[in-house]
Amino acid sequence: MHTRLACCAMALALFSPSQAADKPPAWTGEPRPLRGDYQIYGGTLAEMLPPTRNDWKVAIMVKGELARELFAQLGPDVKQEQACSTSADYRERRRGDISCVHTKEAGYACYFGLDLRTGKGMYGAIC
């Protein structure tokens, strides 16, 4: 009996830290800094023009921890035929105007945008 208990205790001691590392950090509600960039433009993302008073949009990209968390929340991956790329290491997830991608080389990145004319959200990336 004591041996069994000792084995269980040892297993918990060995596996708990590794499992904890996979879990997202405990929720604290603390604001955290962002990593990423933004692009202000008029026209479309594919055919950008200088922004004007009536045509002012911003496309925002976030990277790092926030992108990883958004990617996890958005799941599952879009089907390969609907994804922007069929590269083996390319994963993409979308919902509404948010899209997130992961590649081995670039890590996680998420994109969304704002249209200041309407004040509404919009997509922030194209294929």
Next chain:
Amino acid sequence: MLEVQPRDKRGFFILPQAPEGAGYYVYGNLQRMPHSGHMAQYAHPNLLSLIFYIEREWQAIDDRKFGVGNISIAEGLGYDKHVSHRKGLEMDIRPMRKDKLEGQSARVSRFDDVYDRNATIKLIRLFLQHPMVTKVFFNDGEVQKTIAGGCVRSLQGHDDHLHIEIREY
């Protein structure tokens, strides 16, 4: 002395910038810098072959040129809110216009009067007939209906360009 063609570390060359008599023209820019479109046109050799094949076929059926935009930048880095366009295997193509306007100012979306749906369908069919082409995104539902089989799909932001992807091998 002849100018040496730029080549990136992947060994990719820039798409020839609208040589005389070509069936395509080039457009686009990088981070909104004027005259920088060529810097976003590093193409995988297979994509170059496809463009040269299609422009030849296109010239046999239409005397207008089609516009080739973003492909990839040197070393395959990310740019301008493209989530793909890193391997030189994807390119943006403008829909066809009813007039013969070319160059940077010849932008056109599927909502414009000058948009030529029939010519765009002909051009997409040429691409789809080629075995290397794996994916076409363009948001015109009429085009999607005419070219049956779900070969052309909709995706946000694809009203003013076709996104075309080819297989690597």
